[in-house]
Amino acid sequence: MTSAPRLPDDRYPPIEPYDHGMLDAGDGNLVYWEACGNPAGKPALVVHGGPGSGCTPGARRFFDPARYRVILFDQRNCGRSTPHASDPAADLRFNTTDRLIADMERLRTHLGVDRWLLYGGSWGSTLILAYAERHPERVSEIVIPAVTTSRRSEIDWLYRGAGRFFPEALDRFRAGVPEAAGETTPEVLAAYAARTESPDPEVRARATADWCAWEDTVLSMEAHSGPPPYSGRPGPARQALVRICARYFSHGAWLEEGQLIRDAGRLAGIPGVLIHGRLDMGGPLSTAWELAKAWPDAELTVIEDAGHLGGAATSRAILAALDRFAED
Numbered sequence: 001m002t003s004a005p006r007l008p009d010d011r012y013p014p015i016e017p018y019d020h021g022m023l024d025a026g027d028g029n030l031v032y033w034e035a036c037g038n039p040a041g042k043p044a045l046v047v048h049g050g051p052g053s054g055c056t057p058g059a060r061r062f063f064d065p066a067r068y069r070v071i072l073f074d075q076r077n078c079g080r081s082t083p084h085a086s087d088p089a090a091d092l093r094f095n096t097t098d099r100l101i102a103d104m105e106r107l108r109t110h111l112g113v114d115r116w117l118l119y120g121g122s123w124g125s126t127l128i129l130a131y132a133e134r135h136p137e138r139v140s141e142i143v144i145p146a147v148t149t150s151r152r153s154e155i156d157w158l159y160r161g162a163g164r165f166f167p168e169a170l171d172r173f174r175a176g177v178p179e180a181a182g183e184t185t186p187e188v189l190a191a192y193a194a195r196t197e198s199p200d201p202e203v204r205a206r207a208t209a210d211w212c213a214w215e216d217t218v219l220s221m222e223a224h225s226g227p228p229p230y231s232g233r234p235g236p237a238r239q240a241l242v243r244i245c246a247r248y249f250s251h252g253a254w255l256e257e258g259q260l261i262r263d264a265g266r267l268a269g270i271p272g273v274l275i276h277g278r279l280d281m282g283g284p285l286s287t288a289w290e291l292a293k294a295w296p297d298a299e300l301t302v303i304e305d306a307g308h309l310g311g312a313a314t315s316r317a318i319l320a321a322l323d324r325f326a327e328d
Helices: 057-062 097-110 123-134 152-159 167-175 185-196 201-218 235-250 286-294 312-326
Strands: 019-026 029-037 042-046 068-073 116-119 139-145 272-277 298-303
Touching: 019 097, 029 097, 042 097, 042 312, 057 068, 057 312, 068 097, 097 123, 116 123, 116 312, 123 139, 139 312, 152 185, 167 201, 185 201, 185 235, 201 235, 272 286, 272 312, 286 298, 298 312
Parallel strands: 042 068, 042 116, 116 139, 139 272, 272 298
Antiparallel strands: 019 029, 029 068
């Protein structure tokens, strides 16, 4: 099968979905999905980050559209999925890691896919690993840029430990929830989660702004063009992201501490490529290193000049991995 041509930025040209729909996930939830590329190509699922950010058109461009059947979906309550978490009336009780794994399996069955490649980073990495360890027989390969497993220790680093480099910003972040003054990181995050559920729109807006300001600070030393990664999102998308993030991280993503690295042996036989920036302040390299040691079929590529947002070298590593797996 002939490959599609690349553009000067090394990625494939923009493409539009040839199919899309709303999957009834139960519990009153509809999950948006779309399919791009070659309907007869190798199935690949894009698992977006956040949690709660939604899929983006740019993710399609890492896949050769002549060789891949690229499937993207918006996880519960974000993107084009409904009900949307920016609506305070939306009930998030059924938005958990286990439910997202079930949604992925329901989508796979709905689309008639036997096995698929999984691609995604940051929170997407956590969800990919949780799904693959639950359903290894359904996964052909895995490609992860920006490795995280959402251990409580990783969450504590992101929302407290990184404050060693940004102490004034951390003080402002914690001051946003004075009711949790002096409390542990999970309690601070739970206080933010409670504020995003407030009936008062001003309370919700303030909590969203304070959360995004901290997240932007953690990424502030990385080269980035355009608006701030968190604060620069459209209002409803920003509100949904913070509401879902605060909910997940205050609960440790409903995972046992260290579970995904502990159970990485279940991934034996699944080829994996882990790509991580050495300068990633939000998710230090140590997690990717530990996972690579525990997963016998994974290879780790460290990008020396990249952080959490990646860059040109990260994109080239992703493209190289996906082009290689397209041939299998």
